[in-house]
Amino acid sequence: xxxxxxxxxxxxxxxxxxxxxxxxxxxxxxxxxxxxxxxxxxxxxxxxxxxxxxxxxxxxxxxxxxxxxxxxxxxxxxxxxxxxxxxxxxxxxxxxxxxxxxxxxxxxxxxxxxxxxxxxxxxxxxxxxxxxxxxxxxxxxxxxxxxxxxxxxxxxxxxxxxxxx
Amino acid sequence: xxxxxxxxxxxxxxxxxxxxxxxxxxxxxxxxxxxxxxxxxxxxxxxxxxxxxxxxxxxxxxxxxxxxxxxxxxx
Numbered sequence: 001x002x003x004x005x006x007x008x009x010x011x012x013x014x015x016x017x018x019x020x021x022x023x024x025x026x027x028x029x030x031x032x033x034x035x036x037x038x039x040x041x042x043x044x045x046x047x048x049x050x051x052x053x054x055x056x057x058x059x060x061x062x063x064x065x066x067x068x069x070x071x072x073x074x075x076x077x078x079x080x081x082x083x084x085x086x087x088x089x090x091x092x093x094x095x096x097x098x099x100x101x102x103x104x105x106x107x108x109x110x111x112x113x114x115x116x117x118x119x120x121x122x123x124x125x126x127x128x129x130x131x132x133x134x135x136x137x138x139x140x141x142x143x144x145x146x147x148x149x150x151x152x153x154x155x156x157x158x159x160x161x162x163x164x165x
Numbered sequence: 166x167x168x169x170x171x172x173x174x175x176x177x178x179x180x181x182x183x184x185x186x187x188x189x190x191x192x193x194x195x196x197x198x199x200x201x202x203x204x205x206x207x208x209x210x211x212x213x214x215x216x217x218x219x220x221x222x223x224x225x226x227x228x229x230x231x232x233x234x235x236x237x238x239x240x
Contacts, residue, residue: 025175
């Protein structure tokens, strides 16, 4: 791992669960951001939204996926990733990495998402997602919000800063 | 009352706070949307299973054995 890879903050969900997780006051001192998330939900839907600066506006995405053995692609609004669902293999958590280049620039913010729902079953989902926030503001906050339910205990999120020098 | 975790990157401090009224409203709207979506998925799944059972019954009525039906339907 490059020496420019710096942990900014991290969080582990406690016994009560969490409706969402927010990283606030993100410093503008890095070039890129990486958010590594290992989530599990108490819902049978694994969709998790990603909002910047507490807004759901001006978002879009395109996705390549394999859902339970069927490959496909789709697109829509509101940036997203996936989490392990409540009916999936017990005590397993998802694996997701979100890479956000030039997060403090005055250009629109594209990001790539590599996301996997872990499940010891033929029912599962892997996806590569190109998210876009069509906004020129610097990203100072990131919120991850389940479409349904809560993050369960031991779900984790780690936010790293990447410097290009 | 549902709560969220806020990680203040300037201090490294994590706090657990209740959702705002706006967030609760959004959460309720998404829950309603999910209920509709789930009902549609469940209905589609039930319809598919019903159609499969009906097709297998018709094949059996034509005189096919269970093994023969499985051989041509994969079920």
